[in-house]
Amino acid sequence: MSDRIDFEIACPNNHDQTVTFSGEEFESALKSGALMFHCTACDRVWPPTREEIAGFRKQFPKKPASSALAEPSDGLSGRVTKS
Numbered sequence: 001m002s003d004r005i006d007f008e009i010a011c012p013n014n015h016d017q018t019v020t021f022s023g024e025e026f027e028s029a030l031k032s033g034a035l036m037f038h039c040t041a042c043d044r045v046w047p048p049t050r051e052e053i054a055g056f057r058k059q060f061p062k063k064p065a066s067s068a069l070a071e072p073s074d075g076l077s078g079r080v081t082k083s
């Protein structure tokens, strides 16, 4: 079901690598702090940079944000005050 996307990245030793994530996998790995890349050429493990994270996010299809700072809704739900 999930749409996985290939991303091209370069390890700290400049080996080109391809990683594959769905948006959900990416976000959950990111949230748990477990998002690390592994280079198959030099066996290096490293975390993504902020730029990479931002670049990845742009490429995932947009989904309703459950974790992002939500924009205020138009006030149709939630509070009902009776006076």
Ligand SMILES: [Zn+2]
Residues within 6 Å of the ligand: 011, 012, 013, 014, 015, 039, 040, 041, 042, 043, 044
């Ligand atoms: Zn490498």
